[in-house]
Amino acid sequence: MITKEEIAHVASLAKLKFNDEELAKFTPQMDSIIEMANELGEVDTTGVKPTTQIIDVQNVYREDVVVKSQTREQLLKNVPETKDGFIKVPSILDKEEK
Amino acid sequence: MNISNETIDSLNQKLKDGSVTAQELANETFSTIAKKDEKLNAFITVNKDVEVATDLDLSNPLAGVPIAVKDNIVTDGVKTTAGSHILDNFMPVYDATVVSKLKENQMTIVGKTNMDEFAMGASNETSYFGEVHNPWNLTKVPGGSSGGSAAAVSSGEVIAALGSDTGGSIRQPSSFTGIFGIKPTFGRVSRWGLIAFGSSLDQIGVMSKRVRDSAQVLTAIAGYDDKDATTSKREVPDYTQFLNQDITGLRVAVPEEYMGAGVKPEIKEVIQNTIDLLEQNGAVINHVSLPHTKYVVPTYYLIGSSEASSNLQRFDGIRYGFRATDVNNLEDVYVKSRSEGFGDEVKRRIMLGTFALSAGYYDAYFKKASQIRTLIVEDFKEIFKDNDVIVGPTSPTTAFGIGEEISDPLTMYANDILTISANLAGVPAASVPAGMADEMPVGFQIMANHFDEGSIFKVASFIESQNKFYEKTPTGMED
Numbered sequence: 231m232i233t234k235e236e237i238a239h240v241a242s243l244a245k246l247k248f249n250d251e252e253l254a255k256f257t258p259q260m261d262s263i264i265e266m267a268n269e270l271g272e273v274d275t276t277g278v279k280p281t282t283q284i285i286d287v288q289n290v291y292r293e294d295v296v297v298k299s300q301t302r303e304q305l306l307k308n309v310p311e312t313k314d315g316f317i318k319v320p321s322i323l324d325k326e327e328k
Numbered sequence: 329m330n331i332s333n334e335t336i337d338s339l340n341q342k343l344k345d346g347s348v349t350a351q352e353l354a355n356e357t358f359s360t361i362a363k364k365d366e367k368l369n370a371f372i373t374v375n376k377d378v379e380v381a382t383d384l385d386l387s388n389p390l391a392g393v394p395i396a397v398k399d400n401i402v403t404d405g406v407k408t409t410a411g412s413h414i415l416d417n418f419m420p421v422y423d424a425t426v427v428s429k430l431k432e433n434q435m436t437i438v439g440k441t442n443m444d445e446f447a448m449g450a451s452n453e454t455s456y457f458g459e460v461h462n463p464w465n466l467t468k469v470p471g472g473s474s475g476g477s478a479a480a481v482s483s484g485e486v487i488a489a490l491g492s493d494t495g496g497s498i499r500q501p502s503s504f505t506g507i508f509g510i511k512p513t514f515g516r517v518s519r520w521g522l523i524a525f526g527s528s529l530d531q532i533g534v535m536s537k538r539v540r541d542s543a544q545v546l547t548a549i550a551g552y553d554d555k556d557a558t559t560s561k562r563e564v565p566d567y568t569q570f571l572n573q574d575i576t577g578l579r580v581a582v583p584e585e586y587m588g589a590g591v592k593p594e595i596k597e598v599i600q601n602t603i604d605l606l607e608q609n610g611a612v613i614n615h616v617s618l619p620h621t622k623y624v625v626p627t628y629y630l631i632g633s634s635e636a637s638s639n640l641q642r643f644d645g646i647r648y649g650f651r652a653t654d655v656n657n658l659e660d661v662y663v664k665s666r667s668e669g670f671g672d673e674v675k676r677r678i679m680l681g682t683f684a685l686s687a688g689y690y691d692a693y694f695k696k697a698s699q700i701r702t703l704i705v706e707d708f709k710e711i712f713k714d715n716d717v718i719v720g721p722t723s724p725t726t727a728f729g730i731g732e733e734i735s736d737p738l739t740m741y742a743n744d745i746l747t748i749s750a751n752l753a754g755v756p757a758a759s760v761p762a763g764m765a766d767e768m769p770v771g772f773q774i775m776a777n778h779f780d781e782g783s784i785f786k787v788a789s790f791i792e793s794q795n796k797f798y799e800k801t802p803t804g805m806e807d
Contacts, residue, residue: 237679244637244682245644245662246675256676259737263680266738267626270696273703280698281705283528283558284754285515290557304421308648319646322658 232261329356332484332801336541339487340389350392350436351380357394357438361485364805367466370479372399372457373407373440381434390548391434396480396489399440400447400523401532403427410523411443411455411473414643414650414669424521425556426490426532426549433548441489442476445671446640447497447525449473450743453734454673461730462505463802464768468727471501477535478505482802488536488545492522494529495628496722496747499759502535503722503771506761506797508788509535510542513779514754515560517546518553524639526632529751537798539760539789543567546781562779570785572793576610578786579715585621586720586746586773594765599721602762602772605794606719606787616711616718618749620704625741627704628748629677630684630697636674637681643669676737701752708753712777717787721746722759722771746773756781760788761797769797 237257241248248256302315311318329348342348348356358376365371384391397403400410402420404427409415423431430437444454452460452475460475462468463483470479474491478501481489491498493511502509511533522532532549534542550564582603587596607613620627645651645665652664670678684693711718723746733739750757755778759771772791776783792798 240679240683240686243686244678245641245666246670246678247663247667256679259676260679260683262738263629263676263741264683266741267630267680267684267693267697270623270626270630270700271692273620273623273696273700275696275699275703278699278702280695281701282698284705284752285558285560287515287558287560292554300421307421308418310645310649310651317646319658320655320661324657 232257232264330484331357331360331487332537334487335538336389336393336487336544339393340386343384343392344386350384353392353394354378354380354436354438357486361439364483364485367805368461368463368479368483369458370442370460370476370483370485371396371439372409372411372442372476375406375437375439378436378438380436384434388433389544392436394436394438394486395430395545396439396441396477396486397427397437398474398477398489398491399443400492401427401490402521402523403437403440406440408440409457410447411445411457412670412674413456414665416456416650418648422521425518425553427521429549438486441474441480444473444475445674446523446636447473447492447494448636448673448677450496450500450740451734452476453730454671456671459730462727462804464506464804465727466804467729468768469504469730471504471727473497474535475501478502478507478509481507481535481537483805488534488541490532491535492530492532493751494526494632495744495751498533498535499722499747499757499771499773500743502759504727504769506769506800506802507535507537508539508542508758508760508792509533510546510758510781510784511750511756512546512550512781513756515558516550516756516779516781518556518559520553520555526635527639528635529632531751539785539792540568540571543571543785560779565782567781567785570782571789573786574610575606575786575790578606578611578717579614580606580611581614581616581711581715581718583616583618583621583718583720585618590745591721591724592765595721595724595726595770598763598765598770599772602791603719605791609790614715616715618707620700620707621745621749623700624704624748624752625745627697627700628744628752629680629741630693631701633677633681634684634694635681637678637685640674640678645669704749705753708749708755716776716783718775720773722773723747726766726768726770750775754778756784758784758788760791761795762791763795763797767803
């Protein structure tokens with residue numbers, strides 16, 4: 231049985247936050263999903279290689295040449311806040327007062 | 329003009345003889361959408377400012393034909409949301425490769441279709457932009473996640489639409505709305521510009537009422553792309569050459585698990601009739617087993633969610649999309665933008681994936697699922713040694729009611745049991761209408777070996793020519 235504390239921990243790894251009400255809803259849902267995942271334990275996979283991609287291509291190389299891409303202006307078009315052509319973000323450290 | 333009775337070829341003919349122009353077709357489509365979408369909500373954005381090509385090369389049947397694109401495929405200068413609040417203001421600055429190809433073929437992109445948020449869902453109910461209604465019965469879901477594309481095609485708003493399919497997101501809605509939809513082989517169509525969900529599973533494909541229309545569009549969008557290193561350099565055939573072929577001697581595998589207890593009896597009957605039809609016309613039916621079918625749902629949800637939890641890290645409120653305002657520091661921007669920007673289903677998948685990849689759980693969940701994926705791939709390899717196609721139902725049920733399953737994630741996930749394996753194995757798969765059950769359409773699934781879309785088109789076109797399902801009109805759209 232997965233606990234609310236474990237769910238809150240996983241949420242913090244995923245940069246998500248749930249309030250108490252959401253935790254109360256998500257915890258049993260996650261528990262039942264993980265219980266379903268536990269069914270995989272029935273399958274004997276001794277010596278079976280994992281598959282993480284299904285194409286027969288391995289590494290793909292290209293010449294290291296300059297190609298045309300988007301302009302700075304285009305790339306900044308969707309940025310919520312910019313200053314002097316840079317992305318502006320809040321301070322990394324806590325602000326005492328906003 | 330009622331576009332429901334048209335095909336790409338018939339529109340091409342009308343453009344050739346001058347009875348309609350491409351601009352008129354676009355305008356006509358916009359007025360149809362305005363009227364029908366009051367009931368359906370199939371579009372998130374209608375692209376009214378689209379530049380319709382004027383120098384049409386009508387030797388290409390696609391030229392001047394309107395098409396819709398699922399809203400997780402980026403379109404330069406046209407809002408692209410992936411059905412999410414976190415991208416509800418996102419304006420791409422480039423075109424996805426498939427969109428560039430549609431434009432090279434002079435198709436008119438009339439709008440962006442509604443979808444489950446980040447393509448996570450089987451009902452279209454997880455969209456931030458509201459649920460989509462099934463044209464056959466407005467109280468039912470159109471399926472998901474490409475439910476907007478399915479409803480738009482089925483109702484006759486457009487002839488064809490692009491969708492994406494990670495675990496059945498093209499095929500299941502095609503089945504629920506009585507249209508054809510194909511998920512090509514992994515690596516056949518570039519995903520450059522597709523907002524990533526599960527990178528080892530995602531594939532862009534086509535949905536249309538008529539099989540030939542999809543064959544034409546797929547021929548245009550398939551092929552190698554140096555921007556997507558997973559695409560294949562294999563030559564793309566003209567898929568229309570596989571239509572209207574004799575099916576004598578075609579080897580058809582029917583997995584016992586696909587006709588088992590979980591499938592509704594009314595659906596089994598429709599599917600069995602279609603299998604009988606293939607047999608009566610010279611196909612050889614082989615009864616086979618896909619023994620790991622029982623495990624595909626958890627296998628898929630672990631792998632897909634793990635990949636999603638990684639892919640969706642990029643949505644952090646910094647470079648694009650929604651940024652929360654009530655913040656004290658950078659960490660707050662990440663956590664609040666994501667917590668306010670993502671819906672519940674997306675959060676569940678991110679949580680499951682993060683859990684499956686986290687220290688102490690990786691071996692038991694992600695690695696275990698990846699090993700079982702190997703066994704599933706081997707099951708398919710074994711069957712394709714002696715068979716050309718694998719067939720069965722696309723979905724164990726017909727379209728369910730809006731609100732019926734959304735509160736129970738496990739019930740919703742079980743919808744995908746018959747479609748997931750094709751994504752895990754990377755093989756091409758399609759759904760073609762087979763008939764009706766409970767007054768709703770039933771889809772017949774056809775899977776083939778890697779890069780053998782041709783066999784799928786052959787079988788689908790044969791079934792279409794026999795049952796002429798396209799002559800039926802969706803029953804939910806009458807006033």
